[in-house]
Amino acid sequence: MCRMFIELAAMPVIWVLALAMPAAAADPVAPLKIATFRVDATPPLGSPLCDGAVPPVAKVDDPLSARGIVLLAGEQPIVLCAVDWVGIGNAGHQAWRQALADAAGTTVHRVAIHAVHQHDAPGCDFLAEELLAAAGLSGRMFNVEFAQQTIDATAAAVRAAIKTPRTVTHLGLGRATIEQVASNRRILGPDGNVQHVRWSFTADLVARNAPEGIIDPDVRLIGFW
Numbered sequence: 001m002c003r004m005f006i007e008l009a010a011m012p013v014i015w016v017l018a019l020a021m022p023a024a025a026a027d028p029v030a031p032l033k034i035a036t037f038r039v040d041a042t043p044p045l046g047s048p049l050c051d052g053a054v055p056p057v058a059k060v061d062d063p064l065s066a067r068g069i070v071l072l073a074g075e076q077p078i079v080l081c082a083v084d085w086v087g088i089g090n091a092g093h094q095a096w097r098q099a100l101a102d103a104a105g106t107t108v109h110r111v112a113i114h115a116v117h118q119h120d121a122p123g124c125d126f127l128a129e130e131l132l133a134a135a136g137l138s139g140r141m142f143n144v145e146f147a148q149q150t151i152d153a154t155a156a157a158v159r160a161a162i163k164t165p166r167t168v169t170h171l172g173l174g175r176a177t178i179e180q181v182a183s184n185r186r187i188l189g190p191d192g193n194v195q196h197v198r199w200s201f202t203a204d205l206v207a208r209n210a211p212e213g214i215i216d217p218d219v220r221l222i223g224f225w
Contacts, residue, residue, distance in 0.1 A: 030074030032168040034224050035161035038067035039153045041084055043122045047143035050086050051123045064121055066154045069224075072165050076106040079158065082114045085121045092124035092147070099151045103158040119200060122147065172223030184213030 041064045043049070047057045068081030079100045088096055097108040104111070115123075124147045132140055187210045189195030196207035 032224075033072040033165035034168050035070040035072065035158075035165040036068070037070070037154070037157035037161040038065055039150070039157045040064070041066040041150050041154075043143055043146050047122055047146060048139070048141055049122055050119045051125075051128075051141045054119060064118075066150060068158075070104055070158060070162055070165070072162065076110055077104040077162065079104050079106065079111040080114075081112070081154065082116060084118060085115050085123055086117055086119055087123045087125070088113055088115045089123070089125040090128065091126035091130075095126060095148075096124070096151055096154075099155040100158055103155040104162060168224045170225040172221075172225060174221040174223070175218055177217045178219055179217070182212065182215050182217065183210075184215060187213070 042060055043057050043064075045057050045059075049056060064084035066081060066083040068079060071078040071080075081096070081100060083096075093113060094108075096113045097111040100113070101108045101111045122142045124142055126144075126147075128141055129138065129144055132138055138144070183198060185198050186194045187196040187198070187207060196204060196210065198207050198210075202208050
């Protein structure tokens, strides 16, 4: 027996199932199938990181990746992809979704791209690049050629993956509360204004010891068997 898991921290389980399950009504005998893909997304040395906010790549401690799944259930495929980058925005987001939609034979509305948001990682925003290029600052935010190569490689991986999907016979659902991991970043004072800010690393004990604030404290998992 094989199992495959995808973490959906920001996506309610019921939403994914609602996308995947309508095929059962249209074709009750169509099985749910799943294809997985993964490509390297590590930028070359010298590439900008964190949209140019931190020093460029000097060495690689941990390789980055773009990985995901394609759900096939009798209707147009659904693609879920997580990328180890700081952010994917605007025209970059559109380019990623369109490329994977074309590769899977589906529409962009059935493709979800998630950036994991490490800070020592590249971003991708082709619209910002156009504005910077017009001001003579091309390539300052991210390595444009590398970003496009990664999109193309991921699309190729999707095309290859959907040729050999695996049939899902069981779904496993999990949910658990996590503690001391997530919190509100901005802490308001009695006057309603921001009194403290918790950054990725915060030495201020007052900020660190303040209440977590209003957050979603749960991690949700779907297991495909």
